Amino acid sequence: MRFAVVGGGISGLVAAYKLRQSLGPDAEIVIAEASDRVGGKLRTVSLAGDDIDIGAEAFVGRRPEVPALLRELGLADQLVHPSGLRPVIWADGDARPLPPGTLMGIPAGPEYLDRLVDGETLAKIEAEPTTQFAWDRTSDCTVEELVAARFGEQVVQRSVDPLLGGVYSGSSRTIGVRGALPTLATALDDGAPSLTEAVRRALPPPSTAPVFGGIRDGYGVLLDALVRESAADVRVGTRVQTITRVPGGQWAIGGIGPVDGVVLALPARWAAELLSGLNHAAAQALREVPLASSALVALAFPAGVELPQRSGILVATGEPLRAKAFTLSSRKWPHLAEREVKLVRASFGRFGDPVSAWSDAELIGAAREDFAVVSGVLAEPVDALVQHWPDGLPQYGPGHLDRVAAVEAGIAELDGIEIAGAFLHGVGVPACVASGAAAATRLVAR
Ligand SMILES: Cc1cc2nc3c(=O)[nH]c(=O)nc-3n(C[C@H](O)[C@H](O)[C@H](O)COP(=O)(O)OP(=O)(O)OC[C@H]3O[C@@H](n4cnc5c(N)ncnc54)[C@H](O)[C@@H]3O)c2cc1C
Missing domain, CATH: 3.50.50.60 (FAD/NAD(P)-binding domain)
Structure with a gap:
């Protein structure tokens, strides 16, 4: 055979x-x-003499497939988990807490968003369950169409887009509700009377399992x-x-x-x-x-550089920055914190961005400039590399x-x-x- x-x-x-x-x-x-x-x-x-991942760097820890595969292959000791530090969202020129208890950034209420969105938006979220809501069981729509109408554009740009930009290299305008948020679609099809209530029903049950896993040596x-x-x-x-x-x-x-x-x-x-x-x-x-292209810049800073105490910094859409996210790898992963250098990954490219046309030098320059804005780190990296991912992720x-x-x-x-x-x-x-x-x-x- x-x-x-x-x-x-x-x-x-x-x-x-x-x-x-x-x-x-x-x-x-x-x-x-x-x-x-x-x-x-x-x-x-290899970056600064040690191996790092420059495509995917993690996996959803609550799914069993990767840990099971590692065990089967005799690699169980390679399974690592993040430090537990949380990322922040860079919005309106400031670092703001990533709200917990959302479904891909869509909140089940205003309670955790007070430092992320303005008072008008909070009032809109609060009132959402009391306003008339119609959901068409026979069709699909973009996440933006659903969320902006119910909660307002700030929730889309500051809470939802940063997460969709990471998972799909897309945005709420390129991602559909049924494909990306199937549990939400089910709750809506089942007659949830509001988006707030649908999110509440669609949220996974609380769990103490780590949200992400990674592989120690890449x-x-x-x-x-x-x-x-x-x-x-x-x-x-x-x-x-x-x-x-x-x-x-x-x-x-x-x-x-x-x-x-x-x-x-x-x-x-x-x-x-x-x-x-x-x-x-x-x-x-x-x-x-459709396929979205992206690019990743990995930076290794000298050991003495102090990175913010965050696992990452996600950028809201509409900010005057080119990068869409930074992973502070040396803060996020305890096994990487042991290295001589401080590692940061800068990600570029939401669907439609012309990242493939940007040269390596432009991307490294943009990564350094944007990172300086969000972190205050001005140091010169000891090593840097660029990986283009043309047509990297399906929308x-x-x-x-x-x-x-x-x-x-x-x-x-x-x-x-x-x-x-x-x-x-x-x-x-x-x-x-x-x-x-x-x-x-x-x-x-x-
Ligand atoms: C920058 C980036 C970061 C990511 N981060 C994460 C993450 O942290 N966690 C996570 O879970 N997921 C992440 N993902 C998503 C995940 O990595 C990918 O979805 C997954 O690896 C895709 O695997 P695949 O085998 O389906 O496709 P691919 O990896 O695209 O493999 C397809 C292969 O087919 C080959 N090929 C194409 N045409 C032909 C042909 N005609 N003949 C022979 N070979 C061909 C290609 O060269 C390629 O090697 C990330 C994706 C990207 C782009």
């Missing part, structure tokens, strides 16, 4: 590993990866273990451009040859290209998933769930092809791990 996984990001590597577990040592598994390395949006590189150790345990023939520099049916039921993968089954684990646009001759509806739905816009349903229905018609990736059921690493594993399970079952 011969199988191909097209795309060597985390979704594809997990699919290959799970295929190996199910099929045993005799199956041939080929991973075709277009770039010169595996990992996709996960990348660990995501690179997870990637290495997956490659090793999948015992796959990894072909980097192999951009697959065609998939065609061959007599006998196999699929011919351009550059790889005939296989009995294939997992596509690509960003939406490239999956669309490969499916265009095979299933029109799935390809069309994938083409309709779960209004109607996203219909597009996912069309993709999955189209794939179900193609015996021997499965699909995984960040555009399906969540952009985070845990969701991608789940999607790669599920694709492998379905392929073996078929």
Whole structure:
């Protein structure tokens, strides 16, 4: 038996590993990866002499997938958790507390927002349950359309956008309620009488579990273990451009040859290209998933520099800054606090920002200038590097769930092809791990 996984990001590597577990040592598994390395949006590189992550750096700690995978791979000792310091939001030229108890920044009441928004906005939030509310169960809308109408634009810009900018490289204008906030949509569909009440119902139950987890030596150790345990023939520099049916039921993968089954684990646009001759509806739905580009600047400051006592600084939309967020890595992660240097990650790029056109020098300059504004740190970094992430994150816009349903229905018609990736059921690493594993399970079952 011969199988191909097209795309060597985390979704594809997990699919290959799970295929190996199910099929045993005799199956041939080929991973075709277009770039010169595996990992996709996960990348660990050296800065000031030590490894750091310059793509994803964390995962949602309440989801089981990544800790379970680390345990399975003998890497349980790599699991780390943040220090517990909270981030702040930079709004109207000042650092303000990130309100607790919100659903992706949407509050269940005015009580925690008093230092973030003005009195008029607080009064609007307070009165929201008493004003007439209509929710259309048959349609979808942007998060902005819902939240601005009920709570006002300041809640959108200062509370919701900073969080959506981090998760999706998007904003409330590019992200839809049903795709990004499914528990809120369910509460609204079930007849919640106000947005306040819907948020209250949609909030997860209180938990003492850490909100985030990370990997001590960087995501690179997870990637290495997956490659090793999948015992796959990894072909980097192999951009697959065609998939065609061959007599006998196999699929011919351009550059790889005939296989009995294939997992596509690509960003939406490239999956669309490969499916265009095979299933029109799935390809069309994938083409309709917009992708946001972003860039990350990692800065290493001298040991003597005092970073603010925060895990990060998120920037409200509309501020006169180019960066959208700063992670104060040496404050956020106890294992990074032990390093000689003080580490900061500056993130750029909300959907539509022309980040791909900014040179490395411009990005480092903007990171330093903006960081000086929000932190007061003027020191010269001892090391800096830039990572561009063109088309890095899919936008779960209004109607996203219909597009996912069309993709999955189209794939179900193609015996021997499965699909995984960040555009399906969540952009985070845990969701991608789940999607790669599920694709492998379905392929073996078929
Ligand atoms: C800057 C940034 C920060 C993030 N931070 C976090 C975080 O802290 N926590 C979190 O949970 N998530 C985070 N994410 C999201 C998460 O990292 C990604 O959604 C996830 O890694 C995507 O994995 P994937 O395997 O589905 O896709 P990708 O990583 O995009 O992998 C797809 C692979 O397919 C390859 N490819 C494309 N076309 C072809 C072709 N024709 N043939 C062969 N190969 C091809 C690509 O080169 C790529 O390697 C972040 C994302 C970004 C961009």
